[in-house]
Amino acid sequence: MLLPWQWAILGLLPALLVALYFLKLRRQPLAVPSTYLWTKTLEDLHVNSLWQRLRQSLLLWLQLLMALLIILACLRPGCEGTELQGERFIFLIDQSASMSATDVGEGTRLSEAKRRISQMLDRMKPSDSAMLISFSNQAEVVQSYTRNKSQLKKKLESISQTERATDLTEALVAASGLANPGRTSTEETDIQVADSLPAKLMIYSDGGVTSVPDFYLGNLTLEYFPIGGLEPPHNVGITAFAVSDESGADRKMQLFAQLRNSFDAERSVNLSLLVEGKLFDAKAVVKLAPGQSQGVSFDLTALAASIREPQQLQLKIEESDDYLQDNVIYGILNPPRPAQLLVVSAGNDYLRLALETEAISRQAEVRFVPRAYLETREYLADASLGKYDLMIFDNCAPPQMPLCNTLFFGAAPPGDAWKFGEKKFPTLVANFDQTHPVMNALQLLRLTIVESAPIQPPVGSTILLESADGPIMAVNSRDSFQDLVISFPLAELQENGELTMNTNWPSQLSFPLFIQNAVNYLAGGARYITSENVSPGSLVRLRLPASVVEVAVTTPGKRTEQLARGRDGGFSFSGTERTGWYQVQPAGSDVGNLPFAVNLLDVRESDLTVREKMEIGHEEVVGQTAIEPARTEFWRWLVAAALLVVIVEWVVYNRRVGM
Amino acid sequence: MNSQPAQSALLPPELLTQLERMELVSRKIFRGRMKGERRSKRKGQSVEFADFRNYVPGDDLRFIDWNLYARLDKLFLKLFLEEEDLHFYALVDCSPSMEFGDPSKFFYAKQLAAALGYIGLCRSDRVKIEPLGLPVARAAPVLRGRSSLWRMVDYLEKIPCSGTTNLSESVKSFCLRNTGKGILVLITDLMDKSGYESALRSLVAQNLDVYVIQVLSQAEIDPDLKGDLRLVDIEDQDFAEVSISPRLLDKYRRTLAAFIEGAREFCSRRGITYMMTSTDRPVDRLISRYLRQRGLVR
Numbered sequence: 001m002l003l004p005w006q007w008a009i010l011g012l013l014p015a016l017l018v019a020l021y022f023l024k025l026r027r028q029p030l031a032v033p034s035t036y037l038w039t040k041t042l043e044d045l046h047v048n049s050l051w052q053r054l055r056q057s058l059l060l061w062l063q064l065l066m067a068l069l070i071i072l073a074c075l076r077p078g079c080e081g082t083e084l085q086g087e088r089f090i091f092l093i094d095q096s097a098s099m100s101a102t103d104v105g106e107g108t109r110l111s112e113a114k115r116r117i118s119q120m121l122d123r124m125k126p127s128d129s130a131m132l133i134s135f136s137n138q139a140e141v142v143q144s145y146t147r148n149k150s151q152l153k154k155k156l157e158s159i160s161q162t163e164r165a166t167d168l169t170e171a172l173v174a175a176s177g178l179a180n181p182g183r184t185s186t187e188e189t190d191i192q193v194a195d196s197l198p199a200k201l202m203i204y205s206d207g208g209v210t211s212v213p214d215f216y217l218g219n220l221t222l223e224y225f226p227i228g229g230l231e232p233p234h235n236v237g238i239t240a241f242a243v244s245d246e247s248g249a250d251r252k253m254q255l256f257a258q259l260r261n262s263f264d265a266e267r268s269v270n271l272s273l274l275v276e277g278k279l280f281d282a283k284a285v286v287k288l289a290p291g292q293s294q295g296v297s298f299d300l301t302a303l304a305a306s307i308r309e310p311q312q313l314q315l316k317i318e319e320s321d322d323y324l325q326d327n328v329i330y331g332i333l334n335p336p337r338p339a340q341l342l343v344v345s346a347g348n349d350y351l352r353l354a355l356e357t358e359a360i361s362r363q364a365e366v367r368f369v370p371r372a373y374l375e376t377r378e379y380l381a382d383a384s385l386g387k388y389d390l391m392i393f394d395n396c397a398p399p400q401m402p403l404c405n406t407l408f409f410g411a412a413p414p415g416d417a418w419k420f421g422e423k424k425f426p427t428l429v430a431n432f433d434q435t436h437p438v439m440n441a442l443q444l445l446r447l448t449i450v451e452s453a454p455i456q457p458p459v460g461s462t463i464l465l466e467s468a469d470g471p472i473m474a475v476n477s478r479d480s481f482q483d484l485v486i487s488f489p490l491a492e493l494q495e496n497g498e499l500t501m502n503t504n505w506p507s508q509l510s511f512p513l514f515i516q517n518a519v520n521y522l523a524g525g526a527r528y529i530t531s532e533n534v535s536p537g538s539l540v541r542l543r544l545p546a547s548v549v550e551v552a553v554t555t556p557g558k559r560t561e562q563l564a565r566g567r568d569g570g571f572s573f574s575g576t577e578r579t580g581w582y583q584v585q586p587a588g589s590d591v592g593n594l595p596f597a598v599n600l601l602d603v604r605e606s607d608l609t610v611r612e613k614m615e616i617g618h619e620e621v622v623g624q625t626a627i628e629p630a631r632t633e634f635w636r637w638l639v640a641a642a643l644l645v646v647i648v649e650w651v652v653y654n655r656r657v658g659m
Numbered sequence: 660m661n662s663q664p665a666q667s668a669l670l671p672p673e674l675l676t677q678l679e680r681m682e683l684v685s686r687k688i689f690r691g692r693m694k695g696e697r698r699s700k701r702k703g704q705s706v707e708f709a710d711f712r713n714y715v716p717g718d719d720l721r722f723i724d725w726n727l728y729a730r731l732d733k734l735f736l737k738l739f740l741e742e743e744d745l746h747f748y749a750l751v752d753c754s755p756s757m758e759f760g761d762p763s764k765f766f767y768a769k770q771l772a773a774a775l776g777y778i779g780l781c782r783s784d785r786v787k788i789e790p791l792g793l794p795v796a797r798a799a800p801v802l803r804g805r806s807s808l809w810r811m812v813d814y815l816e817k818i819p820c821s822g823t824t825n826l827s828e829s830v831k832s833f834c835l836r837n838t839g840k841g842i843l844v845l846i847t848d849l850m851d852k853s854g855y856e857s858a859l860r861s862l863v864a865q866n867l868d869v870y871v872i873q874v875l876s877q878a879e880i881d882p883d884l885k886g887d888l889r890l891v892d893i894e895d896q897d898f899a900e901v902s903i904s905p906r907l908l909d910k911y912r913r914t915l916a917a918f919i920e921g922a923r924e925f926c927s928r929r930g931i932t933y934m935m936t937s938t939d940r941p942v943d944r945l946i947s948r949y950l951r952q953r954g955l956v957r
Contacts, residue, residue, distance in 0.1 A: 036892075
């Protein structure tokens, strides 16, 4: 590609030619008896000097020179230059949160990456094409293959900083689309569906990505350009955050946070906790060892007891460093709300007893209804509008699944998803899953069950309890809900109205514990912080009372979005691009604001250390600082010189003809 | 052209009187056709004794030297020199290049031819003035005697300056038509691009007493030119683009000098008498001084 001033010189050439044409002398004609002597005189003049003698054959020399130049140009001479090698380039630019670090001198890592890509674009040959992909935890093809450099630069500038985590996989898949086209196989042959177009993949990132071992590079040649300062970054960040209440009589409400120092020296920081913008508490954390994490906690018991409205919490590191996003954490402290439980039972005292313990009554409101309730219109209203957090069906099943979590005893949920086998007698407990929260601290091996049906749960279910004949307890998710199904009833109501026990579980200590766990797990207990850890860019499902038809979500950027109830009965919000508080204002109901907070809380993003290498598809890619040497070609200059020689030749020829 | 002023222009009366005292001189002794005022190589019947030779039967007894016979008792024949007329040819170049100058070289050439012709006429020589390059149909008359002066002048005035440019061809054509011997004066500017050498060679072959008078105008000898010019040849429209500079003019003069020197050398090697004259030099002065020096007239 010629530079603008080179184009200008080329553009001037025709003008120069025209000027020469007009400058050519217009001579006055004069009649003489004979030009014989004059011609002789001029010839003598020419012959006399060496220069004139050379001029005799000047045209020949010029033509030879031109031919030589053209031949040289055809030989394509060149030398080591800085031009890009290749034909197709894919620039992958990291726009994740850590790219906002300011350890690269001027601007952020992202602006540095843009600057370096822009330099690369300048070095591209006119015939090269390039593609731009930006990635954080999702990838976006900013510009597909084009040769238009200005378009590429415009699109490059439009790439903005995000506050998301990093995941290279999607970007790599997007990049490999053209380089490694899909194949389709028939019985006879294996057909490649498109021509593969080898490309050079250039990753501009700080390397804070997980390795992508299951990726096939194929026709992609990978180059990794680490972006970031040479010195270890100055950063202390909050990498974990939680609010929890301790069980026990005193019900202590605490806020936990974890700090991490990615600087290579000991650091001290001051932490402030703000509630609704006002300083609530402050702590000095001294001596954070390099590369180490340290936890801090704040007591919120008094605050939790006094609030009526959701409170916005903000935990802040006062000291400034290279990466500011992890210096502030946002949280929401909700006033406690009891969970709503509905128990459909023909009268099961064991179950009633277990649900009326002090621990459960403190976090949930339980309503008992007879089986006949399932036939009423009231059930249909309650089930469809999601009024309850959990419904427990004791030895019965509803005509249709309610829009809430469910727990079934001795009955299969309606529909084809769950299949019960034939009842087996006796049932021997073989195994149970102790890692599941519902089974926490339970000992079930001494359980005696008279008869039970082995369950064939839907695909993806977690089996919690197994008998010798098959699973008898499993949990599965249904849209945003959880269904816990136990295939054996606790007791069966005989025709004479007496209860016959089917198992000895209710008489064991594990039963109330199980009910407690199940209520905690399925009814959520009393939640103080809404969504657990909403990270930027992720989808948030808002569970709101049935009376809410529409909600307005206001982002930290004060943009408001109206949401309607989705098919699963909840509200889905995807615009969680920025960290901060999101206000959820239900419309047309008496329910107040239900805010939630978005935080990144990513240790990898907070660790600003620039990774020297990356592992992609079993290949280790070492970061490059310099550009691969390439050939700089001179043939254009030679052709230009040949053109110049033609012009000189033309001038000389005209002068000679004139004489 | 009006004949009366031209007549006076070609041969003014004062020139005529000057010319009457002169005569043409040939370095060779030629045989003429008629008795003239010239001594001939041929032994004849004039009063001037030349030689003796032995008598052979059949000789004219009238020429036997009886006195010698008396003294030596042998028969000798007395030989006398024959006196004959001289053939004078003047060749005038009629190529368009002669039209140049003020007065034109052509006029000058005609004047010179007329003057020399008049000298010949006065001495009863056989004078023939031939325009070069004109069609043969317009062949020149042969003149003799002083009375032919006005015929000669009239003829000369009617010669147009529009002959061919090829000197060599014209001269060859003349040589074919005129085999006689005598004096030949070629009046030309020698500016023939194909060269004058071939023309002069054919004259040499004729065994004539050849004189070449090169006539150049002052503008040719010392051109007064300025600026950037396109010099157009009036003969063949050929042109030369020049930017006049002192260096170029100097070079031109040297080229002209070399050209004249070349012609002089060419002529002297072949026994041709060469001389260059400018149209600025009066004809009477040319004849009375320069041609007398060269031995053409006395």
